[in-house]
Amino acid sequence: MIQRWEGAGRIFQVILGIIVIAGIIAAIGVGEMMAIMSGITLPRLIALTLLQLGTLYLTSTIWYLLLREKSSTITPSSVFLITMAGTFIESITPSVKLGGEAMKIYLMKKKSGLSYQELTGVAIASKIFYLVPFLLISLITIVAAFFILDLPAVVYSAFAGLLICCCLLCLLLFRTGEKERTGKDHPIIQRIRTRTDAARSFLSRSSGMAAEIVRDPKKSATLYLLAFIVWAFYPVKVYLVAYLLGFQVSPIVIIIATFTAYLVSMIPLLPGGLVTFEGTMVLVLVSGGMALPDAAAVAIMTRCITFWIPLLLSAAVTLFFIQERRSETVSSI
Template sequence: MLLFIGIACVVTLLLLADYKSVMEGVCSIGYRNICILCILQIITIGLINIQWMKISKDIGLNMRFIDALDMNMRGTFFESITPAAKAGGEFAKVMFLRSKLGFSLGEASAVVSFQKILSMVCFLGLSFVSLICFLVIVPLSWEYRSLLLSSFLFVSLLVSVIILSLVFREKLDKFIYLIPVLKKHEFKIKDFLYNFDECIKKLIRNKNSFIFHIVIGIIIWTLFAVKTYYIVLVLGSSIKFSAAAAITYLTYMVGMLPLLPGGLGSFEGSMIILLSSVGISSSVGMVIAIVLRFVTFWFVFLLSGIYLGTKLIIQRRKEEALV
């Protein structure tokens, strides 16, 4: 239902913009440029898979590239159909690591949590710089300034809660055992928390690996800005890469508010407003938002759907052959 509401928001934005100009702009991008953008997105997916493999290796667990790809495709599919907080995708990843790769619940949760923290810390740093630049340099309405600040506070709070829950984990234990329902499963919870703690300690102590993950995280987020800037150049608009990057991060920041699946509607609307603040018309802004959204959301969503669907068909045929 939420997915359809998100699509309705995008359609409404299209109707409010110059529909004919938007469609002409989208068509003017050309298949070659769309393919280049999709290749950049595939490179992004590849780097994320490498990061997952390295995190698993750092705690002494084995994950092949195909395993990381399988997990990411499942996670992407589920997070694409749930609100933008992406809890559904993270849960799917934990379940995959447990059922398919044999990770304990503590190990799987630690790997997923650590990767999420790394990604969000890198994103938060880039968003903070972008936010300061926009609030100081670019003239925006008070309403939109408030939305940007609220979005930043939401993301900051989310990251802070995750980090603090790791730092003050022992105090959290005492709170957990006060809950009667959880007290019945005290042994399982202790085992989970022990495995979780051990994995996190291994990941934090490895300084060189931590730096590697931060660098990879920044490269991954930089590729998102590169895609935006590439679309801007193809459409003949003249803004600096730094401006395109700032708009990209602030748009994703607003899109992370858990309103609609993948931030549909809020993503497109935010990008149009931010692009208009640097002199790009709403129709061109809509083209940029649609193409970027297709490459980073719909293309990946379709890719994950096709991947999982193909795997399911192959599995069914194998089962039928054994009967």
């Protein structure tokens, strides 16, 4: 019953986000918005979608590089499909890029043969490699924007929140060995650990495994570089959308709009950062000199390519895994 209520709540949140976005389009003018967005033809839409899928593939490569030394059965294609399934869960849950990790761990266990503990360690490490470059890029973006644009206060709040989360995660990783050396946990670690011994032990061992991965300088450099490349493609996609719609926008404004929008969208309000992403991007683009309808068209079309189309594709992948699971259950009876 609880799961049904949670599922209904997620659907309601998605519908609410769609209604708000539809209201924004209606307020600006449906005809005007459609005329602006008609610049994205079907071939261009397909090309931009393939670019987005390529970005998702690079993201899945971080998981693959972390897993290949531990499991010989894992393949890049299987990791990519599992990442897509995780993307679906992540898109329908209001979370700081964490919603799909449980799904990934569950499916990776089946494909790799690794334990939940090992996979949790890999998941923690992957988030470190993925979020640290974003945090650094966001810091540079905010500093640059401070001298160029007037950013909404929520952007600074979101950055502070993400910074605190990353600091706590790093503290958890690099203080894990303190108990082994001194027999005592760090005071902050004691407060954030789960109360039960089993959960505390599981988290401690998983964090230790993640810390070993993160401390490997050669592997870390490769994965940080890969994550940086992934994030570098994000403003490129927004710039291409603006260009194909016929707008000449400063690359600096595009970069600021992109990363501040993703930063604010990580606040766990609505699934996938609905509304918060679009609203922040529109505000920044308007501050950068774009007209409101033009900025809204860029933000909404960007979300179609980076969120809605991947959401539909990842839903199909998720249904495939569900059907595969059902077939295995039936055959085992």
